[in-house]
Amino acid sequence: MKTENFDAIVIGGGPIGLASAYHLGKRKAKTLVLEQFTFVNQLGSSAGVSRQFRIPYPDEYMVQMALDSEPYWVELEKESETKLIDKVGTLWFGDPTVQSTEGNIAEAEEALKALNVPYTSLTAKEIEEKYHFKNIPENYTGLFQADGGSINFKATNEALLNLCKKEETVSLEENAPVIAIDQSGELFEVTTPNGKYISKKLVIIPGPYINSVINLLHFKIDATYWNMSSAYFKKNDPNIQYPTWFVFQNNIGENGNQFYGFPSVDWDHPEYIRVAPDFVINPLDEPSERKLIPNAQELGYTSDWVKDHMTGLDPTPEYTSTCLISLSTIPNKELLIDFAPSYVPNHKNIVLYATGWAAKFTPFLGKIMSDLALDGKTNFDITPFQLGHQFFKSTK
Structure with missing residues (x-):
């Protein structure tokens, strides 16, 4: 079984995962994207070919x-x-x-x-x-x-996949469900049926399958x-x-x-x-x-x-x-963008996007997620979305 080292591993190869990998690649971070199905699949929240882009919202x-x-x-x-x-x-x-x-x-x-x-x-x-x-x-x-x-969302997905393929520092692996996440000091060891991968950072964006991944880190989300x-x-x-x-x-x-x-x-x-x-x-x-x-x-x-x-x-x-x-489970079905909860070891090196309708923000969220992974912060105000304290629950 092969083992390889990366600066960041993106778990989830949907549009937002690929957008995150694209921005990580632009900063020359050695990045691996793990997708449990095939890329551009119809089994998650990117199913279908179109989405709405809009400016109106009830909140500034x-x-x-x-x-x-x-x-x-x-x-x-x-x-x-x-x-x-x-x-x-x-x-x-x-x-x-x-x-x-x-x-x-x-x-x-x-x-x-x-x-x-x-x-x-x-x-x-x-x-x-x-x-x-x-x-x-x-x-x-x-x-x-x-x-x-x-939004031509299928084309968006395909465009991001193709851009990731062109980035020298980005690797893509499909049919690679994550079955274990172990830690050794400040490093994560991520196991799939295809091999083990070592990384300093985890970017977790598996759409509706979020709990199947974060359960491996002993917490879950109310969704x-x-x-x-x-x-x-x-x-x-x-x-x-x-x-x-x-x-x-x-x-x-x-x-x-x-x-x-x-x-x-x-x-x-x-x-x-x-x-x-x-x-x-x-x-x-x-x-x-x-x-x-x-x-x-x-x-x-x-x-x-x-x-x-x-x-x-x-x-x-x-x-x-x-x-x-x-x-x-809150009434307006808010987006959630946050680090793992503090009781998870090395939590500041684990960034997650989970819940909410976000297709219209896809390339922008990729930028935010890559900033959070590499810098621990972003210049954009994400405080309304840092809701982990409300929704993350320990499973230990």
């Missing part, structure tokens, strides 16, 4: 994070020579009193104002006239922010797991186009009644529009419970929404898929 620090991430997307597009974001704008609309996992429309407007981000306020009638929706209740309000877009559904709806009108959008509504029984959608794009079923529910009826206790077939009830509620409130689409769901994500 999240708006700032979105703004800070923009130059890293520009850099990644330039380095990979690939267009990764179709800028079509972000539309938020719905009941202005609703508090959802995405926040609240009025609070988002205040946060945008505070940071001088331009946007347009909308009435229900304007939402129908400008953006092809119909039967919108009169009390609904909205905002449109022009910098939002649709819930959503196996999220998605579908595409064929355009009856070939000229119809939508921005990226999210609708805020109160749930009706098991129907979470919150939905989001995308424009048609030339890189993904261009004759279709993707629409998905932003809720799950049955959260999972463990990632192993996930299924690759979407929940039929969730798709049914989505189909009803499309039929009742969108124009130019056939309400029959096609090209369905699922995406597995781990979420913290």
